[in-house]
Amino acid sequence: MPTRAGRGMKETISCVEETALKLDLTVSRTNKLSQDEIITNALLTSPPDGIVVVDFGQKVKEPFLSTPKMGCLNIHPSLLPQYRGAAPIQRAVMDGQEETGVTVFRLVEEMDAGPIWGQTKIVIDPNETSGDLFKRLAKEGSNLLKVVVKSYNDGTNKTTLQNSELVSYALKIEKSETQLDWNTNAWYFHNKVRALNPQPGAFIHYKKRRLKIWKTTVHEEAGTPGEVLDFINGFPLIALGKQAVLLLEVQPEGRRVQSGADWSRGIHLKKGDNLRE
Known part of the structure; x- marks a missing residue:
């Protein structure tokens, strides 16, 4: 969905939507995915091979989780099961962590708890800001997504269940x-x-x-x-x-x-x- 920014609160679109429009791809907007009948009917009528969710801000529920063949994949900027939640980059930096990473995993009902399809680790510079780290993790995440999708298509992908004893949470910044x-x-x-x-x-x-x-x-x-x-x-x-x-x-x-x-x-x-x- 579009956001509003600037002094005049003008409507802006995400870089994903901007790129999709340039490629002449269909773009659908929704304020609440779970109650959007048009998008849900489109999903059930013509199920996609997979869904990728990045920084969506809404909880994804059925039938979106299980209808696609690959399921619904999420790119999360931490080494799950560490830093589940809303602010993984900020919390890792605030905690003085020396490394973090990005995880591609399959969504389940529980937040950030699904099986891991792939992970990449990176070192955090002691003077690096959350904004700088976000940019680096975004690149790593897109590259990792390509790798795991290719391995799925090749039939070589391996998944790992998250260790519940290692779970930590990245709560929203107050x-x-x-x-x-x-x-x-x-x-x-x-x-x-x-x-x-x-x-x-x-x-x-x-x-x-x-x-x-x-x-x-x-x-x-x-x-x-x-x-x-x-x-x-x-x-x-x-x-x-x-x-x-x-x-x-x-x-x-x-x-x-x-x-x-x-x-x-x-x-x-x-x-x-x-x-x-």
Whole structure:
């Protein structure tokens, strides 16, 4: 279904629909698949070989699960059974995981619990954002889908049941989680910043105004939490106890994203100031 974006809330279409239209393929939109009689009748009248679901946002039920010969395949951006649920990329980054991956599996009634058709692992860079990781996993997922579909057609595909003892969940990010705390350690702070980039963004309050922090790096300097320890090439180095973070990109309330160096110069931030004020 289309979404609305921008100041005028103009209707936009997904890249999938855009590509389908270029290829002169039929596109159907639905607000609720389980109650859409037109799409359901089309499925039952002319069953497809398979259905692929990616970032759909709706629970897929019968008869869509079992009618196609291949079933209904989903590309999930985690190494299932780890990080089942709505926010697997953000949660993996927030948890400081060093690797993740993508899984192609067959949908069943239970969320993200179906048999695995294929997986690919990748290493997470310690400064990589959720947005950057999403792009890499999208490419890996599309390549993996081609592999598993080919193996199905060749009759060589093998499936693996998920180990229920290894299940973990990636719950939706709540608004209450987006505020940063100077009393946490530097890596926790840094991981939350990159996990919430590009959406919805992590923030602090400085002088009673919201300041979003979009990009940081961790350094080994120690000091009082929130204290400006130094400036590196103009970028402020802020203490979080035993370590510190360098503020590379920030966004003052009501303004555009800017470098930490430009922001600190603009407010005349100096060594010894404390951002907990």
